[in-house]
Structure formats: structure tokens, C-alpha cells
Amino acid sequence: MFAGGPLQRLPAALKLSAALVIIVGTVLLPVDWIGCLAGEGLALMLAAVVSRIPFLILIRRLAMLLPFVFGVALAGMLNPGGGLDWRIIAAKSTLCLLTVILLSHTTPLGEVIRVLQRLRVPGLLVTTMALMHRYLFVLADEAGHMRRARASRTFTRGRRFAWSALATVLSRLFIRASERAERIYDAMCARGWK
Amino acid sequence: MNPAVEVTSLGYCYPDGTEALCGVSFSLMPGACVGLLGPNGSGKSTLLRHLNGLLPEKPPADGNVRIHGEAITAENLPSIRRRVGLLFQNPDDQLFCPTVEEDVAFGPRQLGLSEAAVAARVQTVLVQVGLAGQDRRATHHLSQGEKRRACLAGVLACEASILALDEPTSDLDPRGRREFKALLRQIDATKVIATHDLELVVELCARSIVLDHGRVVADGATLELLGNEELMLAHGLERPHILQHVHPHHPHEAH
Numbered sequence: 001m002f003a004g005g006p007l008q009r010l011p012a013a014l015k016l017s018a019a020l021v022i023i024v025g026t027v028l029l030p031v032d033w034i035g036c037l038a039g040e041g042l043a044l045m046l047a048a049v050v051s052r053i054p055f056l057i058l059i060r061r062l063a064m065l066l067p068f069v070f071g072v073a074l075a076g077m078l079n080p081g082g083g084l085d086w087r088i089i090a091a092k093s094t095l096c097l098l099t100v101i102l103l104s105h106t107t108p109l110g111e112v113i114r115v116l117q118r119l120r121v122p123g124l125l126v127t128t129m130a131l132m133h134r135y136l137f138v139l140a141d142e143a144g145h146m147r148r149a150r151a152s153r154t155f156t157r158g159r160r161f162a163w164s165a166l167a168t169v170l171s172r173l174f175i176r177a178s179e180r181a182e183r184i185y186d187a188m189c190a191r192g193w194k
Numbered sequence: 195m196n197p198a199v200e201v202t203s204l205g206y207c208y209p210d211g212t213e214a215l216c217g218v219s220f221s222l223m224p225g226a227c228v229g230l231l232g233p234n235g236s237g238k239s240t241l242l243r244h245l246n247g248l249l250p251e252k253p254p255a256d257g258n259v260r261i262h263g264e265a266i267t268a269e270n271l272p273s274i275r276r277r278v279g280l281l282f283q284n285p286d287d288q289l290f291c292p293t294v295e296e297d298v299a300f301g302p303r304q305l306g307l308s309e310a311a312v313a314a315r316v317q318t319v320l321v322q323v324g325l326a327g328q329d330r331r332a333t334h335h336l337s338q339g340e341k342r343r344a345c346l347a348g349v350l351a352c353e354a355s356i357l358a359l360d361e362p363t364s365d366l367d368p369r370g371r372r373e374f375k376a377l378l379r380q381i382d383a384t385k386v387i388a389t390h391d392l393e394l395v396v397e398l399c400a401r402s403i404v405l406d407h408g409r410v411v412a413d414g415a416t417l418e419l420l421g422n423e424e425l426m427l428a429h430g431l432e433r434p435h436i437l438q439h440v441h442p443h444h445p446h447e448a449h
Binding site for chain 2: 109110113130131133134135137138180183184186187188189190191192193194
């Protein structure tokens, strides 16, 4: 989340609704309206610039999610009907992702969750989202600790060893996460969770 | 007057067969502050979880644990959990909401209070623990000491009359420890403090219970127990240095 831009000052409910409209609009746009897609891309980039989100960060976030875009595009390409243009699918998916990235970088997730609560989104879904947001940082910290601990006792450059060590770290992380989930559930019960 | 906590012949085995508690009995009068001592794995945390009804998984019919004379059953579990506040060893396990305000409000909201009453209670306890004005902060951005205080605020917001504290000062720096001790001293509740911080026990707890291998091996006046070097060493503890500076006949600031 980057502070200081005009988008950041807008109410979270407005931004959330705008993002939803843009995403649904993009998905429903006829495939031959390429000019519209290009215009939308430009508008989103402009919004990123005025929100003072560094271009590099935007690209990096997008690059992290692009494998999913290509996965979807590939599915379109292999479609037996052949009527779907994979380039349009890729462009539409990228624009939707860009919208979500813009929203997440201009609106604290806590505010988004509060808006969802007000909109009466099912409580279980909202609680799950809030818990995920809360514990992503803790898990990332734990992964970092384990990575450093592993690096401090890694004396070889063997790639096979690195992969097997990574697998160990990931499995440990999974076990720790599930144990932590149990402790969190206990903590919730201890304060009256029903 | 009923004891605030009464534990009778309490035993517990974890599902993997580890015997965590065996024949544990003791009782605490309202307002008492008791130190729960013992080496790692002696059953301290398991015992604290029994006080709040988190363990055993299904409350037994006979009720080895009584809170204000009332045996813990499946029916009265919500009211027991409101009365017995549990402070977990790791603050990150306990602070599960995105902001301090939401986390402290979690308990009162479960009690079905109105939003105005919840907000008022949150503000009161935040002032009490010294976190006034920090309500909008993200819980993962708090310092370790602040996390501890936020956890305590969350427990106090439920207006618990018994506090079960699991290693409350284990990861605090000396200043954080000092401040947290002062805070605990101010809180008017029955307190059971499981800890390795023997200085805290000397300062706050008139009575101590030593657990080892799930059994109560000693129960008595803190200064007597901690002054018994043989007993301390036999159970993975030590005679704290602070005892050298405490007069044996006027030892306690706590009651």
C-alpha cells in the first residue's frame, strides 16, 4: 500500500465497487473491441502513475501473476472450438489483474474487509480473508527465518541439495502453519468464538 | 466462599499417548496470585488450558476443574471462557485480527454487546494497558511488548475474573518485562502465572506451585520454595538471585 495519491484518499467502498465494475465490464466486453481494451489499459496505467505506485513494483506484481494468465490463455488456445482468441484472453486477464493490484496498493485490506462486512458478504468468508491477511505476514516471517537458518548451514552449491532443502522447508512450513492454525482456533475459542 | 479455581485429581493424556498431567490438585481463593513453575514440558501450559475448558476436547461429566464452584461442562463452557481469560505464550497466536481495535473487540462482540458498548470497553482496556490511541494500528506492526499488552487487553475486555497467563514475559526486553509486571500488579483478578521468570514470581506471587512430569511436586509460599535450592535444581529450576536482596520476613509487595 502506497500513501499519498488521490486514489488512496477515495473511500474504500467506492474503489471496491469501481474495481468490480471494471472487472465485470472487461470480462463482458466483446472480443473485437480491442480499442476499448487498449484505452482501459492506458487509463489503469494513468491511475497507477497518479497513485504514485512505482512502475517497477507494478510490473513485478504483474509478473508474479502472469503464469496464471498464460495458463488461462493456453486453455483458450487449446479450446477445440478454436473460436477464442488467446491474445484477447491474455489481455483481458492482465487488465483484471492490474485492476486488483491497483486496488490492493491504494486500499488497506482491513478497509476492504470492513466494506465486505457492511455488504453482508458471508461472515465465514470475511473471517477467512481477515485471518489470511493477518497470518500471511507471520508465515512469510517464518519462511524467512527457516530460509536463513538453512542458508547458515548450507555449505554446498549442489542444485539437487538446494531443491531437497527447499522441499524440507516447505513441508516444515506447512506443518507449522497447521499447528499454528490449531493454536489460533484455541485462542478464538478462549475468547468465546462459537 | 467458594475457591475461584479448584482442581481435583486432574489427569490428561495427549492423543499421541504422552501423559501431560497426573493427579494434579490445588485450589485458589479469589484474588490470589500464584506462580506455576516447572521445567519445559512439565505440563504448565496443558494445565492452563484446562482452566479455560480448551482441554480436554470433551468436558468430562465428573468435572475435575471447578471455577467458582462450578464444574466445567459443555453447557457452561461459554460462561467459563468469559470468566477465565487465557493469555497464550505466543502473542501472534492470540492476535488474530488485522487491527488492535478489532482484536480487543473480538471477545466483547462474541458476548453480543452493542457496538457502542464494545467501543467503550475497547477504549477502557486500551487505556488500562497503556495502548490508548493505538487502536487503528495493524497487529503485525506492534512491538513484542505492545503485542503482549494488546493480548492482555483482549482478555481484559471479556471482564475475566481469573487470568491464566502462559509465559507472559518470556520474549520481552527488561523494560518490557518491568512494564508488564507493573501492569499485572494493577489488575484485580485471580492470577495463575506459568513462567520461568522467577523474579516475576518473587515480586507478584505469594504462593507457587511446582509441576514436574505432570505432577505437583511442591505447593507453598514462593520464598520458601524458591529458597530451597535442592528442590529448585531437582526440577530444572534455580534459586533466583533476587532472593539475596529480599528480606525473608517482609518479602512481598504482592498479596
